[in-house]
Amino acid sequence: MLDQAEGYITDDGRKIGGVVMEMKNITLRFGGVVAIKDISFDIREGEIRAIIGPNGAGKSSMLNVISGFYVPSEGEVWFRGEKRPPMRPYEIARQGIARTFQNIALFEGMSVLDNVMTGRLTQMKSGLFSQALWKGKAEAEEIANREIVEQVIDFLEIQHIRKTPVARLPYGLKKRVELARALAAQPKLLLLDEPMAGMNVEEKEDMCRFILDVNDEFGTTIALIEHDMGVVMDLSDRVVVMDYGKKIGDGPPDEVRNNPDVIDAYLGVAHD
Numbered sequence: 001m002l003d004q005a006e007g008y009i010t011d012d013g014r015k016i017g018g019v020v021m022e023m024k025n026i027t028l029r030f031g032g033v034v035a036i037k038d039i040s041f042d043i044r045e046g047e048i049r050a051i052i053g054p055n056g057a058g059k060s061s062m063l064n065v066i067s068g069f070y071v072p073s074e075g076e077v078w079f080r081g082e083k084r085p086p087m088r089p090y091e092i093a094r095q096g097i098a099r100t101f102q103n104i105a106l107f108e109g110m111s112v113l114d115n116v117m118t119g120r121l122t123q124m125k126s127g128l129f130s131q132a133l134w135k136g137k138a139e140a141e142e143i144a145n146r147e148i149v150e151q152v153i154d155f156l157e158i159q160h161i162r163k164t165p166v167a168r169l170p171y172g173l174k175k176r177v178e179l180a181r182a183l184a185a186q187p188k189l190l191l192l193d194e195p196m197a198g199m200n201v202e203e204k205e206d207m208c209r210f211i212l213d214v215n216d217e218f219g220t221t222i223a224l225i226e227h228d229m230g231v232v233m234d235l236s237d238r239v240v241v242m243d244y245g246k247k248i249g250d251g252p253p254d255e256v257r258n259n260p261d262v263i264d265a266y267l268g269v270a271h272d
């Protein structure tokens with residue numbers, strides 16, 4: 001049972017807390033195209049929240065509103081109890097939001113380690129000027145950053161490829177490195193853009209396990225978008241379903257799975 005202020009306990013006994021992010025009546029237009037139509041939902045502390053829907057439903061647009069990349073045409077985004085003004089991406093990152101991309105966005109020529117280190121950049125406190133003045137402080141920060149990065153590399157079991165250039169890795173491992181880079185920022189809210197897209201069954205199983213482990217080990221709140229309904233059902237605590245820019249379902253996986261509008265959107269009508 002969902003208590004608005006307190007949260008709820010999941011079937012597997014995890015405690016989900018209060019609202020971290022609230023989307024209030026979000027509409028997003030691109031010229032004449034309405035990508036999102038008056039959608040509201042929330043994301044709670046410690047939750048794995050999925051947004052699913054057929055092609056063109058508006059999922060990527062919604063993730064971009066959550067991440068602050070798009071400012072909604074109408075509606076409000078509330079984060080940690082405050083209305084969020086338009087912000088630059090680095091300001092959003094400093095608020096504790098990190099993301100991965102559907103099309104992998106890594107530095108292909110750089111090693112895995114260096115790529116994961118770039119995840120710390122948005123969290124660094126000392127800029128170039130203060131680094132010049134306070135060398136010791138900058139070094140201490142560098143060491144601390146390195147420790148965090150090494151922990152993430154261990155956690156995601158990519159030690160064996162830490163020196164390998166990303167370009168040489170198979171697809172599934174690249175996706176894991178992208179997850180590592182996002183985790184290196186120690187986000188409060190982690191946004192995953194189709195984390196399982198293009199993966200084979202084994203890679204999908206690995207990715208599912210890592211997402212669950214991240215949530216369990218660090219208590220990270222996770223919001224992910226996914227095209228494939230099957231994949232997210234085992235993973236998510238609550239699911240928002242979008243179709244043609246509208247919200248057609250919102251609730252625990254079992255409830256959503258049996259929602260006639262959702263069944264129609266996925267089975268009854270061809271959208272491709």
Ligand SMILES: Nc1ncnc2c1ncn2[C@@H]1O[C@H](COP(=O)(O)OP(=O)(O)OP(=O)(O)O)[C@@H](O)[C@H]1O
Nearest residue numbers: 030033035053054055056057058059060061062227
């Ligand atoms: N930058 C943009 N400019 C104009 N139209 C856009 C833009 N981004 C998205 N759209 C339109 O908004 C609608 C929703 O697209 P969006 O990419 O958010 O859907 P999606 O659910 O993520 O789709 P997919 O599963 O295919 O990635 C589509 O009609 C799309 O053509």
